[in-house]
Amino acid sequence: MVQSLLRWYKINKRDIPWRQTKDPYKIWLSEVMLQQTQVETVIPYYKQWIKKYPTFTDVMQAKESDLLKLWEGLGYYNRCRNFHKAVNNIANDHDGKIPDLMGDFKKLPGVGDYISSAVLSISSGQNLPALDGNIIRVLSRVLRKKKVSPHNRKIIHNHILKWMKYGHAGDINEALMDLGSIVCRPNQAHCHECPITEFCGAVATGNPETYPKILTKKKTPEYDVVTGIIWKNDKFLIMLRENKKHLGGLWEFPGGKIKNGENKTKALEREIREECGLNVDIENQIGSFKHVYSHFSINMTSFHCTAKNGSLVTTQQKHQWIKLSQIDNFAFPKANHKIFSLMNEMRRNG
Template identity: 35%
Template sequence: MSPHPLIQDIPFQKPLIRWFQRYQERLPWRATQDPYKIWVSEIMLQQTTVNTVIPYYKRFIHEFPDCHRLAAASLEDVLKIWSGLGYYSRARNLHQGARYVVGHLQGRLPNDPEVLQKIPGIGRYSAGAIASIAFQKPVPLVDGNVIRVYSRLFWIDKDIKKHQKYYWDVAEQVMPQDFPGDFNQGLMELGRRVCTPTKPTCLLCPLRPYCRAVARGNPEALPKKIFRNPSHPVTMGVALICDQGRFLMVQRQGKTVLKDMWEFPMLATTKEKLSPKTITNNIVHEWQLKTEVIKMLPALKHSIMNQRITLLPFVLHLCEKTRKRKEWQWIKPDQIHHIATSSMNKKVLGALSQSFSTGGQDGHYF
């Protein structure tokens, strides 16, 4: 399916580029043309807001300033720096991709988008971003922000999921030869700051004179909404097993988004409440540890993708010493932030620390 020929009749490229060059947000990855740093930023920005990414990006680049340093690092060190940003497969793919670049491309990212897509973790979108921003190649990109801008600008009344190729065809058709990096960044920034999903600020939009959705008076009608899978509730018992001021953390195994991350032992349950006996019996069964419950902390709420998780944290005392396993660590609370763990476990740690600071005599488990 080819884009409609009228798409070519809208001269929006130069106004968009001028707008971006004048009003772009000052971001740390925009102060460089280094393709590696642009690659890192684009991967981090996937499904994550700009303000959330900024401190993680700075910390990551400080620790791994180039492909060689990232490739030489252990996966655990990479996950530790990424800890809290979520979607940990992105960190694994970056690490694997850096090793590929060092091993097959002399440590340098290529300017050819086709070659870029051979690197683990780099798809068509990321290749377009790197090629256009770092190398000024006229290569298009399409993400949710770009789809929203094009849907409204050209009045594309199509199902997003079924017509991804159509949007890529549009992007190729309107891609300018001059300032392709500014053009692509302008599209993404316009979608993020102006042409927003709800309540777009059309009066401030540089494309307002050309926008067919504005002319029709209903820009929020597009793009056609995607009905996402409904979220479902999950209850997790969390075992905070204490031994001489240290807490047990175990390394997640198996094929999961949290693989290799450190976490407190957990028990998935269909019940809204857990008894102390249930949690101690589970620990005996799963971990061969004899424990006793000191106290139960208030329930916590957390979300991962379409899961709405209720966390039921129990503080337990280890009654008998046991042989340490390879995938175990006994660690002090103030050291937990220095290992690769998820934001969910940091939330539990926060509740534990608060309990200690306000719990009076209950603080003895530290």
């Protein structure tokens, strides 16, 4: 297995500058630049950096602003600032020598599990699996692990460790990364080009691309809501929210969510008819506010409404007429107080 992988790696070895060195400084720099950044983007930045600072000693003299200048356009500028800090730490605490112990190296700012493992395996052959996005994907397919849980990461780590038993740790890490970025792509697993396809558990399922399961960031839903402000003399119509609903037992203006294909006016007419049994004329818009909750957000637009005909009949919900001064236990208090003040202004102005 490892033999086929390493053979493939040698045949397909890419012409990348940092592949031609075992200098920990250069490997480290390349790994920092490669964070969430594609190889082709990194190459020119890497070259100009090494041209200006060929050795680690050269960077130790550098000012942060000069390093940031070289980083301009690469993004994630904290990578550069952390690298500078780490270099200073090494100058002060490590006699200017890049630590070759995992424990020491990982303490440096901007150095985590991945970078420390990658650098130390490549520069000094230590058996440290470097679990980047590519390797996690490749191994989750080989071992047929859907979920990238801490537990499965450990299994993946230990599995690669076994492959490293006979050495070549750096090559194994790089080979797996290349395999992930060239062959075992997220949405296109080119299994016919893969040197280890016969050892792959996900190929057997017929859907290797479904490994690992991508956890999509759940976007909080956003609802468009309309409310109607109906008043009689100096009192406003409000409804009590059902207990089982969100914010149940609190008062609100009649209204509700806009359904698919409805505009605001149609939705509001429908909601008021359903909730109060009233047919209304929708007058002018009073205001529109956004409320953000932890799990969703709503865009609430309020309109002044006047009753056309029919009598107020509430079926499922209680209602009451209240004065402005009586507002208490209101759902969406902030927005509704804004609406009240806007409305009062309107009434004063006729």
